[in-house]
Amino acid sequence: MIGEAESIKEAVIQVAKLMVVSAKTAPKARGVDNIVTLILDKKEELEALASKMEELAPRYGDFFRRDAGNVRNSDAVVLIGCKIVEFGLEKPGKWKVDRDLVNSLVNLGIALGSAVKTASIHNVDNRIMFSAGVAAQELGLLNADVVYAIPLSARGKNIYFDRR
Numbered sequence: 001m002i003g004e005a006e007s008i009k010e011a012v013i014q015v016a017k018l019m020v021v022s023a024k025t026a027p028k029a030r031g032v033d034n035i036v037t038l039i040l041d042k043k044e045e046l047e048a049l050a051s052k053m054e055e056l057a058p059r060y061g062d063f064f065r066r067d068a069g070n071v072r073n074s075d076a077v078v079l080i081g082c083k084i085v086e087f088g089l090e091k092p093g094k095w096k097v098d099r100d101l102v103n104s105l106v107n108l109g110i111a112l113g114s115a116v117k118t119a120s121i122h123n124v125d126n127r128i129m130f131s132a133g134v135a136a137q138e139l140g141l142l143n144a145d146v147v148y149a150i151p152l153s154a155r156g157k158n159i160y161f162d163r164r
Contacts, residue, residue, distance in 0.1 A: 081144025
């Protein structure tokens with residue numbers, strides 16, 4: 001027999017893996033793949049991330065502490081980041097911004113959207129968190145220039161909805 005808690009945990013991990021596929025296969029500017037991912041699924045990994053977020057709260061804001069509680073209570077966290085890479089475009093001319101930076105970050109945004117769409121399709125609650133991404137970078141968990149985190153939960157009530 002497989003109990004409810006074990007079924008839910010296994011299903012959330014499977015959805016996390018599907019989210020990685022969604023992020024990896026999301027459309028990218030000029031076809032340049034600068035997206036990197038990692039799944040945290042063990043309680044000690046989630047605790048380390050949450051603890052780092054609490055440590056960073058005095059520097060970045062109380063929302064880091066609030067979000068740490070959500071991470072701690074999650075079933076898994078998907079980290080999605082991007083490397084700022086060259087796209088082989090001429091440097092700023094008419095554009096007043098760095099095209100490599102813009103394209104790298106747009107790729108990240110599309111990958112994040114694709115990943116959370118996948119979680120939503122499979123009824124797994126999620127929230128994109130800047131705070132947990134910063135903590136993941138501080139911990140050196142992902143080789144990326146910008147990281148966001150997507151904690152995942154499957155409960156009778158969405159723990160990210162009212163942040164309790």
